[in-house]
Amino acid sequence: MPKAPASVEFRSVSKRYGLVTAVDDVTFTIEPGTLVTLLGPSGCGKTTTLRLIAGLEMASEGQILIGGADVTRLSAADRDVSMVFQSYALFPHMSVIENVAYGPTVQGVPKARAREMAAEKIAVVGLSGLENRSPSELSGGQQQRVAVARALVLEPQVLLFDEPLSNLDAKLRRRVREDIRALQQQLNLTVAYVTHDQEEALAVSDRIIVMSNARIAQAGTPRDLYEQPADLFVADFIGDANILDGVLEEERGERGLIRLGPVALDLARRGARSGPVKLAVRPDAMAITAQPNGRASVEGVVEHSSYLGRSLEYRISSPLGELFVVDNGRAAVHPPGARIHVGFSEGGIVVLPG
C-alpha cells in the first residue's frame, strides 16, 4: 500500500535572521491528505514557512511535527518531504529520467529499480517518451512536470510547492493548477502550497493560511476567508473589497441593523457592538442602474470605466466614498460623468470584527 499521508503541525514556530523575524510565533496544522495554501504578499514569511517544513531552514523557536513525529532538528535530507521549486531546480547535467531517478538513487535503490520508479512517475505526469531529453530541451510546462515527477518519486509524506505557477504563462496556469489538484486528490497527498495569487489559492485549496508580516492573519476554507474575513487585511487581500464605514444601530441577536449612509442593511454582526463598524463590500455585490432601484441604493457619478470583455469595472464617487464596482451583466457601458445609482445586496457585504 502507498504510505498514508501525514499531517504537518507547527507549534509556536519562529524564525529569526539576526534582528529580522521572518516567521513569528506561527501555529497551524495541515490535516493528512489535504492541500493547504500559504497565501500572502511578498515578504510575509510564507516561503520561509514552507522551507521550515522542508528542513531547508531551521526554526529558531518552537516545534515542527510531521506525521506526529518531532522533526524540528532534522535536516532536509532526513525528512520525508519533497519540494517542487519555483525555478524547478532541475539538474542541468542530467537527463529527465536521471533527474527523476535521483531521489531513489541517492537512497541506495538499485539503478534499474530507480529507473523503473522514475519511469512510472514520468508516466503519471504525462511525459513518457521524453525520458532522455535534457531539461533545457523541454518547455517551461514540461520542465515543471519533471520537477513534480521528481518530487513524487519517493512518495513523500508531504509534498511542497513553492509558487509553482509563477514561471508559466497565464493560459497554462489554470491547466497546471487543476492538474496539481487532481494529482493531489488521486494520490491522496498532503500538500503545502505557497502562492501570492489569491485566485490560485481559492481555486486549489482545501484550506488557506493567509500570512501577513510574519504572522498568520487568518486560516480557513476558501469560502470562510472570502465570506467571513477576520480583518481588513484578509478582506482586502482575498478578492477585492471596498472598505466602508458604517454604523451598527441595533443588535438583533447574532445579526444587527447596520446603516451605510442612506442604506440600511441586516447583516451578521460577528461580535461587533453598537457604534461605528467597518464593512467589506465585494465589488460584485453592487449593481449599477440608471434609475433608483429600491431603498438599498445610493447615487453616484462614474469616474472611470474599463471594458474587460467578460465584465465591466467602474470607479464611482459616491457619498459613501469611492467605490470599485464590477458589473458582470451585459448592460450598456455607463460613460465617465454619468449619474447612476448603486444598489447594495446583502450577500457580498460583511462586517469586519474588531
Place this chain on the structure above:
Amino acid sequence: MTAITDVAGRPTRPRAAGEGSGRKRRSGAEGVRSGPVLLVAWIAYAILPWYWLDLSGSAHPLAGYPVGPGGSALALGVTGRAWWLLPLLVPLAIATAGWRSADPQRRNGLLVLGGALGLLATLKQGFLIGLKGWSFAWLAALMGGPGPTQVGFGLGAGVLLYAFLLLVCQGLAGRGWCRGDAFVVGAVGTVVALILLFVFFPVSTILASAFQDNAGHLALGEFAAKITDQSVWGLDCVTGQLRCGVAWNTVFLGLIVGVATTALGLAFALIATRTRFRFKGALRLLSILPIITPPFVIGLALILMFGRSGAVTALLSEWFGVPRSRWIYGLPGIFIAQVLAFTPIAYMVLVGVVQGISPSLEEASQTLRASRWTTFRTLTLPLIRPGLANAFLLGFVESLADFGNPLVLGGNYEVLSTKIFFAVVGAATDQGRAAVLSIVLLGFTLLAFWAQQMWVGKKVYVTVAGKGDAGLPAPLPRRVAWACYATAVPWALFTAVIYILILVGGFVRSLGRDYTLTLDHYVAGFRIEQGLGGWVFSGGAWDSFFATVEVAAMAAPLTAAIGLLTGYLLTRQRFAGLRAFEFSTLLSFAIPGTVIGVSYILAFNVPPFELTGTALILVICFVFRNMPVGVRSAVATLSQIDKSLDEASLTLGARSWTTIRLVVAPLLRPAIMASLVYSFVRAMTAVSAVIFLVSAQYNMATTYIVGRVEAGEFGIAIAYSSVLIVVMLVAIVGIEALVGKRKLGRRETAASPAVAVGG
C-alpha cells in the same frame, strides 16, 4: 499531465519488502552517526603510533611496538613511558558515554564536551612537553627538573585530534547548527582548524618570537629597539647621501611599481577592449605569462641584457663606448623587473573592469551629445576608478611580497623580503630580527589588503549586470588611443625581447660574451644516460625537477579540494561567523611568502607539530598559499548556479556530501580544472616561502635555479627556467583544451537560463 486519468484507476503498485531502503531515513536521533568516528578515535589512541616516526633512521621504526618510538598512546601511557597521555582517556570516555546515551540532548552535549576537552588536552600536553622537557621556564620551575621529553605528533595524535574535532562538529550539528547538517559543520570545522593551524598559528608564532630575545625570554625593550631601528625607518636618503631605512625602500618601490603597472595595465586593457588593434591574440598571451614565469626569471633576463657583461651592455660599450656599469643592480633593476612581472596582473584586473562597463551607458552619453573625449573623461574613467585602485593595490602588494627579483637584482638596495631572508639564513642569524621585519612587512600588506577589501573590493564589479547587454562600446578618443599605443607597444616589444632571450639564452654558451650555439647547459641539467640498470637521469637538475613535480602534483588536488570546499561553504551555507571565516581564508593570500616561510620554520621546527625537512611542509605551504584562488573561482561559479539545485537534492534525501558529489561538483568542473592547473603551476614557480623550507631531499626547481644564479651559472639557470616555462605552458594549453571541450558538451545545458538561474 494528460496521463493522469490513464493511471488514475490503477492503484499504485505496492512496494516490495526490500524497497524500504528507498524511503528516507527519518528516525530522529540517527541524523548524526558518531560510532565510526569514535571507533577511529579509539584506534588512534590505542593502536596507531602516537609520535612522528623518523623513517630515515637505520633502526626499524616500529621496533619494540607497542611501546618504543612507534608505540601507541595507550601502551606508552600504561607502561609509564608517557604517563601524560593517560588523561586523554577521560575525554574519550565522555564522548563514548555520549554516543551510548539515548537522549539526544545529553548525547550531543557529551559529544561536544568530550571532543572539546580532548582537543584541549591533546594540544596542551603537546605544547607543554617538548624535545628538551618542559617547554616553559615557569613550568620547569614549578614541576622541578627538566621534566619528561617527547617528539612531535605523529599519525596517532593527528588522527585523534581530527576525530575529536569531528565529534565536536557532530555534537553541534545534532544541536541544529547549520540546519543540522553534520557534513557542513564538519567541513567548516575542518577548514577553520586547518587555517588556524597553518596560517594563524605560524603568524602568531612570529609575533611571539618578535617579543622574545633569542634565548626565548620576554624582551619588550629589545622589541621596541628593533622595530624602531634606524635601519628600518631611517630617512637619511631625503637629506643626505646615506641610505634610507628598509621599510621606506620597500614602500617607495611598491608605490612606483603600483603606479607604473596600473598605467601600463590600463593602456593594454583599453587597447584590448576599445580599439581595433590587430594583435589582440598577443595580449591573451600577456595574461598567461605571469602565471607561468617563475618570479625571478625576469630579473635574471635583465642581468643577461643589462648586467656588466650583458648583451645590450656589450653592444653599447662596443658601438658607442658607453662604459660598462652595474646600474641595473639596485632600484632601477628591481623596478623594471617588477613592472615587467606585474603589469599583466594589472591588465587582467582592468580588462575585466573595462569590459564590465555596460556599453549602453556610453551609448546613452553619446545620444546626449557628449563627445568621445567627454564621454571618456566623465563616464568611463570614473567607472573604472575602483578598478584602478584595485590594480594599484595589487601591484603594491605584489611588489612588497616579491622576493625573487630583489634577491637577484637587489644589489645595495635592500627591501624587507630579502632582508628577512638574510636575517634567517645569513651569516648573522637573528630570528628576532627576522620576526620584527616580518611584522613590518605584514603590517604594510595587511593595510593594503584591508584597504582593498573595505574600499574597492566591493565596488569593482558594480557595473557588471547579470543580463546580456547589447550595444557597442565607444571607441577611444584619438589622443587616448595614441597615448595607449605609445605606452603599451614599446613595453610589449620589450617583454617579447625578454622572453625570447630567456628561450634562446639556454642555447648559447654565454649571453653577451660568446654566442656559440651549444646544448651544454641542457646537457648539464637534463642529461639522461643509459647505465647498467637502464636509463639514468644523471643531469644536475633532475632531482629538483622531479621533487618539484611531485610536490606540485600532491599539492594541486589538495589545494583545489580545500579551496572549492571553502568556496562552497561561503556561498551555500549560512552560519555564525561567516564573514570572519571569509576574511581569514583570503588573509592567507595577503601574507607575503617570505613571512610565511619564516613563520613556518619558527612554528613547525619543534614539537608538537614538527614538519620541517619533509615534503609535507612544502605541500602544506603551497596548499594554504594558493587556496584563495580555488575559493574565488568556486565562489564565482557557484554564485551563477541556482541555489535551489542543492536544495532540491537535499529534499530528495541526498546529504550534503552526496549533493556535492552528484550535483555541485559536475557543475563546478571548469572551476575545478582551473584551480588544479593554477595551484600546480604556482607550486612549480613559487620561490619566496619555499626557499626557507626546502631540504636536501626536497629541493625545488626554483631554489635550484636561484642557487645557480648565485653561483654565477647563468646558462644552466636560464635553460632550466625555459624548460619550466615550456612545461607549464604545455600543461595550461592542454588542460584549457580539455576544459574547453567539456564546455561544448554538457555545460551548455547548465547555461540554460530557464533551468539554472532562479527567478
